[in-house]
Amino acid sequence: MHAFNLQAKPLSLADRLADLAVDALIDEADLSPKPALVDRRGNGAHTDLHLGLMHASALALWPAFKEMAEAALELGEVGVPLREAIGRIGREGEQAMLVTTNGVNTHRGAIWALGLLVTAAALQPKSIALCAARLALLDDRYAPKPLSHGAQVAQRYGARGAREEAQLGFPSVLQRGLPQLHKSRASGHGEQNARLDALLAIMTELADTCVLYRAGEPGLQAMQSGAQAVLDAGGSASLSGRRRLHELDQQLIELNASPGGAADLLAATLLLDRIERDGLSQGAF
Template sequence: MNAFFQLKPQHYLADTFADFAVQALLDEVRLSPKPALVDARSSGAHQDLTLNLMEQSAESLRNMFVAMSLAAAQHGEISQALREQIGQLGREGEQAMLAVTGGVNTHRGAIWALGLLVTAATLLPQGTSAEEVCLCAGQIAQLEDRAVTAKATLSHGQMVLHKHGKQGAKQQAQQGFPAIRQHALPQLRHTRQRSMREEFARLDALLAIMQHLDDTCVLYRAGLNGLKRMQQGAGQVLALGGYASLAARRELYLLEIDLLRLNASPGGAADLLAATLFVDQVERFQGE
């Protein structure tokens, strides 16, 4: 018998969800053209990132996602112990990532979002919707990790939160990823229904996130002016018909020029696009 089928169910599920998470990260970074982000064309607004480095980083997180899923299967329900175990696994995964990238932060935000979503997907039964995975992840995120002390170094998102009173990745997760549930998934499905190419649907989903997200990566790099340009520009591209429209593509080109000039990379939106692609794949898998 093929060894693949000899795996215990929980190991099969953990491997499957880890594959989905890594593939979501790879699909996100390879998607082009993304404004001011690393893609198949260029490094966008990032001087220290390349497509190859991002791909290596994504692959380095596979074992972490497997371990998180197995932890969820072992606990079987949301608990403080599970929250703190996946928190420790996330920190270990971050160290593995930094070892591969030479200390460059490539996927710290994605570790947070996708780690929660992999855990949530494992806890939920077959037939689960993408929205339900997001809401379950939000319940996990609401539990504080007691191993993280108040003395920990503030992230860029936390710095922005203090300066501008905006919410960061932590709050987005604790609210059940509203950017994904309310904007990215509906746009992804809408563009698909118009018989457009899958890349168009994914680019439109990214734009829907950019239109509504207070992206702390942009805020940190370009302040409120940069955030306003990103949100209004993304909204205009969608209003012109999304990426399938020639007029919208021209608008996207102009938006990218401005974001590059401002050194404003919507990295938070990119993380949430990867998370969107993951829960979308989980929904299709669970529905089989």
């Protein structure tokens, strides 16, 4: 009898989707240099976050992602029962995150975006973003309605936040992140630069409620125009683009303007990319 069972069970679809979601979160956290965000270099504009915490939090979310995919396979269709099931699992995931991080919000927005996408990928691999949007449009009777930072900013500036991004079918991912990722890869810019360019492309237009809450409209304007300036200068693979990226990092740190929403949507972009490359999607998203 061996100590290890060498005939491991094949992974289920739910296992594989949970693996891909956690991988996407870890890839996002590790990607460097990201402007004002936690990365391999440091904590960006954050005093309560660091890379080890982001990794631990990502791993703690694996069971929630797996359960969401299982709920999709079991219930079999978009509807209030599935919406309420993933709402409950998402809240449990958030509790697991908070226990792991000692109360720090590392991945709240990411649980929402990647949770919907994992659920949709298990249910309708041919139209993942559309299916995620249909789920996001349904009301969950049991969801608490706190005056979150996002809700406060929505009231104050009329900004579209995480909920609306999902309800619209993740336009920042489909129209910004993924096309830029493909374009920069095709130009031979290298994988890390392609991912940085995808993040910057998302930042050019997003109403990131993390930035609005922390730094108001001037912060959001600095994020959007600074990201565009890096891309216009040739992107993160070029020397002048790198210089602009460094300036943007400094500027956003000074403004305390960490683009956490854009980081979540980069993770969503990397998840859809992985789903496609692993052959788990069946066509367009």
